[in-house]
Amino acid sequence: MTATPPVHHAISLRSVLAPDTSWNELRSTLTTGSVDIDSFAALEEARCLPDGRTVARRCIDGPVCFTVSDEAFLLVVSGRVELVALAGHASDGPSGEVVGEGQVRRLVPGAAAGIRPSASTDTAVVVEVSNVPGALKEQPESLPRLAEVPALPDYYYGYSDRYARVYEAGAPLWEPPEPNEALVHALETMGVEPCSVIDLGCGEGRDANYLAGRGFDVVGVDVARPALTKARERAAAQGVEATFLERDICVLADLPRQRFDLAINMGCLHMIPDSDLRSAHLKRVHELLAPGGLFLVAHCRERWLDGFFSVPDYESVGPVVPGRVIPRRIRLEDGSTTELMLPLVPYKESPTSELIDEIRVHGFELAADLSSRTAAFGSTTVLAMRKPSPDA
Structure with a gap:
């Protein structure tokens, strides 16, 4: 019997904002899919849903450091960013990663992380999706630590x-x-x-x-x-x-x-x-x-x-x-x-x-x-x- 190919999830703004989508369903989609870039381009700054879900869009033209109080996801809408773990674990694996356009990364509670444009990008646009308001809190005083981290290679x-x-x-x-x-x-x-x-x-x-x-x-x-x-x-x-x-x-x-x-x-x-x-x-x-x-x-x-x-x-x-x-x-x-x-x-x-x-x-x-x-x-x-x- 021929196997049925799985559906690859292209994560759209509509699916992220849908009130009938549970967080567990959403996190599964976010972990296994890629971003429908065009739909997220229409998002203006931030949206807060009645269930506490927060969706925020921002332009990244310099280093931004933040702490993670609850599980969240980072969606790259344009350009490439460097995601750097400053404390805890911003993502599974090594402490730094170049994340490209259309990709999603999970941020775990208790982490302190930094994002900045990659060496090949002047300005990047990212969308943050979290289960609770304020899950990602900026920490300006951490900027010098991120500045000390060398640029990550992204030739591949x-x-x-x-x-x-x-x-x-x-x-x-x-x-x-x-x-x-x-x-x-x-x-x-x-x-x-x-x-x-x-x-x-x-x-x-x-x-x-x-x-x-x-x-x-x-x-x-x-x-x-x-x-x-x-x-x-x-x-x-x-x-x-x-x-x-x-x-x-x-x-x-x-x-x-x-x-x-x-x-x-x-x-x-x-x-x-x-x-x-x-x-x-x-x-x-x-x-x-x-x-x-x-x-x-x-x-x-x-x-x-x-x-x-x-x-x-x-x-x-x-x-x-x-x-x-x-x-x-x-x-x-x-x-x-x-x-x-x-x-x-x-x-x-x-x-x-x-x-x-x-x-x-x-x-x-x-x-x-x-x-x-x-x-x-x-x-x-x-x-x-x-x-x-x-x-x-």
């Missing part, structure tokens, strides 16, 4: 712009439609049966939808909104059930479950060259995996771009330097191809032994080195890493 949001440009040029997809061969081989080799899985940097859902079609309980996460929209469309077209969320893979806040049996990172970790962000990601994956859980990683070893469909002649590319603009081949709807000029994104190449050591530091054990099976990301390392069981 460039992927969202990249997907949008590719689609605007007429390509139905940026990635190949088939699942990664390395993933298929790893699942067969390791004998992985259907279980709960998180796809880290899921893009257009090629792997997540493949797994969902084989009975896995799948959550896919990415920061690229256009790609996630495509992933949801493809899930519906294939009649499979998968959940796709806009989340930073280095933070992984507000997930629908706290433990997964399987985590896959098929070509996303090597797009994070910053050592601190890589460490945050690996630490968070270890936290989310159940004891005995498997972590499958595909990571470039050398010759980045070699073997890509979008780069048919690797030897003619020249220096593969982030920021340099080169032609990339894309496939159009009718099957023909064209070229699109795109900047090269940051990346990191890691020798296999170095990658194994890097992941081991965060509590994983090597289950298998499956590197001989693929060259999908230049020369690629494919690893099966395992979180040990306490009784192992």
Whole structure:
């Protein structure tokens, strides 16, 4: 029997203000959906409902610090903001996160937090939704503490712009439609049966939808909104059930479950060259995996771009330097191809032994080195890493 694809919630102002929506219903929607930006743009400053719910809209052009007395949510209507925990926990995961347009983050009671525009945004618009009046109280005296926090890197949001440009040029997809061969081989080799899985940097859902079609309980996460929209469309077209969320893979806040049996990172970790962000990601994956859980990683070893469909002649590319603009081949709807000029994104190449050591530091054990099976990301390392069981 074909599974019924879940409805992805686009959170509208009407649903937030509806008096017959309970807080529990609303918080569930806010945790699993994205923001209908246009509807919230019409909100003027603040609205208070008879049940005590407060919805406030504000422009952010500088740092704002506040304390959280009751559960609340922050919705980003435009731009990008840095959400920084000053005390307690402003969100699950590390102390700081760049939250992009259309995303929602939960703020927990007892936290002191700061928000400010990201380095790539002059002014952002956010909407605060809380269950009680005054749940978010500004604390101007905390501003110096936020000012001392360095700007958070948000270069990975460039992927969202990249997907949008590719689609605007007429390509139905940026990635190949088939699942990664390395993933298929790893699942067969390791004998992985259907279980709960998180796809880290899921893009257009090629792997997540493949797994969902084989009975896995799948959550896919990415920061690229256009790609996630495509992933949801493809899930519906294939009649499979998968959940796709806009989340930073280095933070992984507000997930629908706290433990997964399987985590896959098929070509996303090597797009994070910053050592601190890589460490945050690996630490968070270890936290989310159940004891005995498997972590499958595909990571470039050398010759980045070699073997890509979008780069048919690797030897003619020249220096593969982030920021340099080169032609990339894309496939159009009718099957023909064209070229699109795109900047090269940051990346990191890691020798296999170095990658194994890097992941081991965060509590994983090597289950298998499956590197001989693929060259999908230049020369690629494919690893099966395992979180040990306490009784192992």
